[in-house]
Amino acid sequence: MRLIKGMYVFTTLSIALTLFAGSAYASWAYSFVVYHGNTYVVTDERVEPSQIGSRIGKVTKYSDDEGTYSGNFSNQYPKGTKYYHIIGVKVRDAIAVKEAEDLYVKATYRGKYAGGKNRAVDGWPIVLIALLVLLLAGYYRKKKSIR
Structure with missing residues (x-):
């Protein structure tokens, strides 16, 4: 009986530690902004204020x-940094990011940003642990009622 109880505790802890092992922090490989689900890599290229069109986001x-x-x-x-359309450039190709008064840098399109699409996956470890706890509680309750 003690062996079985110990195995359940070990299994529960192992699952919990495995689920949260991917929570380590790391730094990004390059600076970027995301606008409407698209990734734009920030460059050192300045954009003249005369080339700045309308504000498109932040x-x-x-x-x-x-x-x-x-x-x-x-x-x-x-948060709050503004994005602008560059006159004569398609938003699909590049946007301007305002760094300071009359100082804008170009951010070039890199591709779709997949990060926001996987938000539902973030809650799975908590759901799985809660389910495991409920199953174990039900098992022990049933075991006690048999005695």
Whole structure:
């Protein structure tokens, strides 16, 4: 009986530790912004104020730790940093990011940002642990009622 109880505790702890093992923090490989689900890599190239068109968005979430984020996310710029259309350039190719008054840098399109699409996966470890706890509680309750 003690052996079985010990095995359940060991299994529960092993599953919990395995599920949370992927929570280590890491840094991003390059600076970028996300606009409407697209990733734009921040360059050193300046954009003249005369080339700046209308404001198209802003950073809604900042983090310098790798992870899964949604919205207009950036790993370099704080929340509220504004994005602009560059006159004569398709938004699909590049956008301008405002760094300071009359100082804009070009961010070039890299591809779709997959991070925001996987948000539902974030809750699975908690759901699995809760399910395991409920199963174990039911098992012990049933075992006690048999005695």
